[in-house]
Amino acid sequence: MAEKGRDLNYWEILVAVLIGCFGAYVAWHGSHYSLGQVARMGPGFVPVSLGIILIVIAFALVFEVQKLARVPLDIPLRSILYVSAAVLTFAVVVPRFGLIPAIACLVVISGLAERPLRPKTMAISTVVLSIIGVVLFVRGLGIPLSPVRW
């Protein structure tokens, strides 16, 4: 169990500070929209108010979380990157090259997040998902996606 001593939980504090910064940004950006008066509020009133409230909450949070027991952060960074890259690639490929190439990229890149690599599974998944994709989404539901585009 992590010690709850005089050590401060820096990560938690950082998160609280980030929230405060976000609140500050919202309040600042919001103030550029007309605030209006209370009886006829402009678009900026609510964002500014919310931003300020958020700053207050973040401030309180800093004091609440600082003594939280420090748990080792075990973030599988590689997996996160691969899955994110897979989704991103899909977004880029689909309009340019069509659904099936996008599926292939998605399956392969997200598959790289797991070891060991399983090329056979990837191939089968690509085929199956492509069939489902074309039959269910393109033909069945009429979603405007072309299966393949040159």
Next chain:
Amino acid sequence: MDLLANLAAGFQTALSYEGLLFCFIGVTLGTLVGVLPGIGPLAAISMALPVTFYLDPTSALIMLAGIFYGSQYGGSTASILLNLAGTATSAVTCLDGYPMTKQGRAGVALFITTVTSFVGGSFAILLLIGFAPLVAQFALRFGSAEYFSIMVLGLIAASTLSAGSPLKGLAAVIVGVILGLVGMDVDSGVWRFTLGFIQLTDGISLVAMAMGLFGVAEILNNVGRPPVTVTARDVTLRSMIPTSADLRASLAPTGRGALIGSLIGALPGTGPGIASFMAYAAEKRIAKDPSRFGKGAIEGVAGPEAANNAAVQSAFIPTLSLGIPGDAVMAVLLGALMIHGIVPGPMFLTQQPVMFWGLIASFWIGNILLLVLNIPLIGIWVRILTIPYHILYPAMLFFICVGVFSVRNSPFDIFAVMLFGVLGYFMNLFHYPPAPMLLGFILGPLMEEHFKRELRISQGDFTAFIDRPLSALFLAAGAIILTVGLVPVVKTVIGNLRARRG
């Protein structure tokens, strides 16, 4: 006798070919989703959402609702057999359900669960039939002040009553509300926070946020981790027959659970998760021998399961009759309705009686279907649990990507899904609850509208919110919940400050 006529019309809709078909698809999908760890009902409903655009609204609703309450049935299967919470609400079922499996009584636990879920759900449906029209009548007198205040109450309840620090919950809610403001302001036509992105003029896509926060984040949570070994136990039909002692012991907890669940589900902002937790706590407190809990006490399974199914059904009361979602899933369902051009609220019952009563009738049919499906098919669900995750998650990513793309034909939305996925992952890591954020996102713009409108009517007079008795009541309730919730936080903060000085 109006009620019977309405119910009759409702059953006619629900028993039509389309009604039955989509009810069946919904509950089956829901059970599947509940059984599989890593996909919750929220992600599943978000994924099914784009599909429903191509259906008529009634069938779409029936199906989505089926997924929701179906997932409660399925979630208990994984939690009892594998100590894996298939849905957040089934985490409580693990506490006594899994020990029962270890004692070889898995079949009994599963059977009791299914039956109490049915009882809980049916009870709540009766409440829904009785109360939704009343609430709608009542709500016709709601003005903007009341709407605003009840939404505030809902958001406060959602952020303080969910697990973890209420302060973090509040932060999540407010961030959600802020995100809801992105896009064109209805009043002034000004584009807010669009950061130069034309794709944001219509706001952030609800589907993208929901799928990202709950679908992708869950995948990110599970990928790259050592796989959970699943051994499919053979659960035979005979092993499911409970002893009479079991039945007697489950009777009262089921009743209590149904009651607790119905009440908590009906409150805006609270849902099945809190309901099952409270039912468990209640059972433990009432029990003659509380030490049995955690070791396979059937009351610890029967009560919470009745509660979460009841809560799921009764969450429709505020959603349909007030237009205020009972929890995050309801919020997405509400979003689905609005996309179809239907605005739930007091008008919904009178303007769309066929849809409303058809939906309610379908709930009951769905619960029956689930009862019938789950008992014999337990074996199949268990076998599905053995599908390795590395096959599942690319498929899930596929459905998420195509699904979100199909809503607005926008690759930008897919990019948004990725961002929310990463955000959701880190939120889970640091214990900031994502569900209140989604709730805030959906309610935020509505709240702003009502807030501004009321102030315009009262010409800048804030006391308008307290002068009107109902509005004052809601705000007072919210204030109480907030204060009570923040007491432990204040204690912690003072403790920390003192330690620093010491």
